[in-house]
Amino acid sequence: MLIKTKMLLSAAEQEEAQSELDLLRQSLVERQRKEAMEQIRVAIGVLEPRNEIGRCLFTKDPEPLRREKGYRYRHEPVDLLRALDTIAERNARVLPPPTMNFKGIVGKEPYPVSRKAGEVLRQLLLRGIERLKNLFKGNKSRSEIVATFLAVLDLCKTNSVTLEDDISGENPNVRLLDQKKAEEVT
Amino acid sequence: MERTESQRAIEAILFAAGERVEVSRLSMALELDEVEIIAAADALADDYAFERRGVRILRLDKGYQMVSSGEMADFVTKALETRKPPKLSxxxxxxxxxxxxxxxxxxxxxxxxxxxxxxxxxxxxxxxxxxxxxxxxxxxxxxxxxxxxxxxxxxxxxxxxxxxxxxxxxxxxxxxxxxxxxxxxxxxxxxxx
The missing domain is CATH 1.10.10.10 (Winged helix-like DNA-binding domain superfamily/Winged helix DNA-binding domain)
Known part of the structure; x- marks a missing residue:
């Protein structure tokens, strides 16, 4: 019908027909709305008196839930030990790791050779001469032993001390050569 | 009319709940079929209405709610110093x-x-x-x-x-x-x- 109408009518007539169609639709919608609203008003007429009665009905709030007093769970004595272990483990995690863990990565600072040379000189100033192996007595670490050995070599090189072989040749004497120089150094 | 144990239980639940309680919830709490719950609750509600009690039990869709009697509204508002809800515009x-x-x-x-x-x-x-x-x-x-x-x-x-x-x-x-x-x-x- 629409296609036929458009074919038969001119442009102006088509526009007029379209606007009339729109008006028709609007009036139809408006009539539907009025009919629906009329029905709603009928329902309101029945519901409104019932609302007057409904407004007189009071309700109460739910009763608050009362929590049971006291502890409701059950435990074994071993649970306390487990809890203590967990606490100790957690505390251990918080603390920094012990230095033993880094022993392979971070080495100890080597014993300074210069300090050991001073100690050797002080020892020789007291006695003048000392057995080589006695100089190593009291050394607490491998680094200190190495430092003692290097210190004796350095002192020999600087002509501060000299080594004198004993009969066996296993434990030579270390003799102080320049006492004044040794006193200046120490 | 003698009340059964289920009716007494429904009465207590509705009072404590205050708000509407669904039939399914009553059925779960009392371990009874919903049909039995509805029969017991309806009988209780009729009982209250017949005796014109100060509280009533209303059936609202698939649930029940305990409310005060509409006839006693004036006494309730006076005692609680409250007002009825306003009318809808x-x-x-x-x-x-x-x-x-x-x-x-x-x-x-x-x-x-x-x-x-x-x-x-x-x-x-x-x-x-x-x-x-x-x-x-x-x-x-x-x-x-x-x-x-x-x-x-x-x-x-x-x-x-x-x-x-x-x-x-x-x-x-x-x-x-x-x-x-x-x-x-x-x-x-x-x-x-």
Missing amino acids: ASQLEALTIIAYYQPATKAMVEQIRGVDSSYSVSALMNKKLIEEAGRLNVPGRPIQYRTTPDFLRTFGLGSLEELPPIEKISFGEPIVEEPVAAQEPASAQEEG
């Missing part, structure tokens, strides 16, 4: 009635039938808990749909929506596809994706 009544008959209904539908803006009326009804949100309509804009609550049934003395006075509902245009409620939205969104 004409515009709120119209909006509520439209939603009750055309639910789930959008605000646009309410405005289409009334012919005026209904934003304030709809929000007022939401605040009074006479209507609640019921998902969104699957159209551009995804407007919120509204439906009535059990408080609406209590306020208007209705046991269910079937007890609404019959009217001739007008169809406005082509039916619009309704979207499922919010809980199912992600599944439908994934399907459309």
Whole structure:
């Protein structure tokens, strides 16, 4: 019908027909709305008196839930030990790791050779001469032993001390050569 | 009329709950069938009405609620120094009635039938808990749909929506596809994706 109408009518007539169609639709919608609203008003007429009665009905709030007093769970004595272990483990995690863990990565600072040379000189100033192996007595670490050995070599090189072989040749004497120089150094 | 143990239990539960309690919940608590619960609760409600007790039990859709008797309203308001809830205005009544008959209904539908803006009326009804949100309509804009609550049934003395006075509902245009409620939205969104 629409296609036929458009074919038969001119442009102006088509526009007029379209606007009339729109008006028709609007009036139809408006009539539907009025009919629906009329029905709603009928329902309101029945519901409104019932609302007057409904407004007189009071309700109460739910009763608050009362929590049971006291502890409701059950435990074994071993649970306390487990809890203590967990606490100790957690505390251990918080603390920094012990230095033993880094022993392979971070080495100890080597014993300074210069300090050991001073100690050797002080020892020789007291006695003048000392057995080589006695100089190593009291050394607490491998680094200190190495430092003692290097210190004796350095002192020999600087002509501060000299080594004198004993009969066996296993434990030579270390003799102080320049006492004044040794006193200046120490 | 001698009360059975189940009736006494229903009485205690409804009193403590204050709000509406569904039949399924009563059935779970009392370990009885829903049919038995309904029979016991209806008998109790009739008992209260027959004896004109100060409290009544109302059946609201698939649940029950204990309320004070309407006849004693004046004494209640005097004792508690409170007032009855205010009347609904004409515009709120119209909006509520439209939603009750055309639910789930959008605000646009309410405005289409009334012919005026209904934003304030709809929000007022939401605040009074006479209507609640019921998902969104699957159209551009995804407007919120509204439906009535059990408080609406209590306020208007209705046991269910079937007890609404019959009217001739007008169809406005082509039916619009309704979207499922919010809980199912992600599944439908994934399907459309």
